[in-house]
Amino acid sequence: MGGTAVDADSLQIGYRNGRDAVTVLSDVDLSVPQGEFLTILGPSGCGKSTLLRVIANLLDPLGGRITVLGSTPEAARRARKTGFVFQDATLLPWRTVLKNIHLPAVVGGALSKDLPPGRIEDIMALLGLSGLENRYPSQISGGQRQRVAIARALVDEPEILLMDEPFGALDEFTRDRLNDELLSIWRDTGKTILFVTHSIEEAVYLGQRIMLLGANPGCILNTRDLRPIKSADNRCRREDPAIVAEIAAQRRMLAEAT
Numbered sequence: 001m002g003g004t005a006v007d008a009d010s011l012q013i014g015y016r017n018g019r020d021a022v023t024v025l026s027d028v029d030l031s032v033p034q035g036e037f038l039t040i041l042g043p044s045g046c047g048k049s050t051l052l053r054v055i056a057n058l059l060d061p062l063g064g065r066i067t068v069l070g071s072t073p074e075a076a077r078r079a080r081k082t083g084f085v086f087q088d089a090t091l092l093p094w095r096t097v098l099k100n101i102h103l104p105a106v107v108g109g110a111l112s113k114d115l116p117p118g119r120i121e122d123i124m125a126l127l128g129l130s131g132l133e134n135r136y137p138s139q140i141s142g143g144q145r146q147r148v149a150i151a152r153a154l155v156d157e158p159e160i161l162l163m164d165e166p167f168g169a170l171d172e173f174t175r176d177r178l179n180d181e182l183l184s185i186w187r188d189t190g191k192t193i194l195f196v197t198h199s200i201e202e203a204v205y206l207g208q209r210i211m212l213l214g215a216n217p218g219c220i221l222n223t224r225d226l227r228p229i230k231s232a233d234n235r236c237r238r239e240d241p242a243i244v245a246e247i248a249a250q251r252r253m254l255a256e257a258t
């Protein structure tokens, strides 16, 4: 703790197509301290997923500088310091819940016997998945599939969790519950979380800071610190007037950005 999880300086990100490059986000200056819960809002197509991909080393930047826990994104990925929960729960339908959660250990080359005893069971209990070990993804609910995807991202004990609209497809009630579960995981583990969402309420409820991205050209529009309207451990009530006012302010800024 105490260091910087993600540090970006004049970062340019986008996609190469042969010799051409299409910039999605330019001049990204971002510093995320270790242990922070940062939420990211922005119109569809502005580059939120692309930014997470660069941090996770699934995509190389076009220019500028980025470090993840003080080293390159590639070194952080190889050391399994980053965990990714994708926009749709990408579970393998032919593997059981338990085997889906085991997947990073298998892909990463560590056999499951290398995991500390009880690790998978603990994570499953934490996410309320105990008893579902032998079901297939088609035999559990959408909310449970999202939890399996989160459990899978936690198996490696990554220091940074990159979450791309993980609860986007869920009903509001389930999403609220998973928001609270995620907050307690964050409080218990002290992980750094970068969380992309389309829900302004969710961004305000979860984040210690909110980063708002704009499109055409893609850029960081502003970053707001929510700590002054929350308790020291980031707790708040959804109906608190300061929280309601912040949601309204974010909605106005997002409307201007779209």
Ligand SMILES: Nc1ncnc2c1ncn2[C@@H]1O[C@H](COP(=O)(O)OP(=O)(O)OP(=O)(O)O)[C@@H](O)[C@H]1O
Pocket (backbone or CB within 6 Å): 015, 024, 042, 043, 044, 045, 046, 047, 048, 049, 050, 051
């Ligand atoms: N593999 C790719 N090759 C080229 N362009 C891409 C690729 N993936 C995404 N893009 C483009 O990059 C831009 C940013 O995409 P990105 O997926 O990061 O947006 P987003 O902010 O996550 O949007 P959403 O909220 O809809 O998920 C879009 O214009 C998209 O069309």
Ligand SMILES: [Mg+2]
Pocket (backbone or CB within 6 Å): 048, 049, 050, 087, 164
């Ligand atoms: Mg996206």
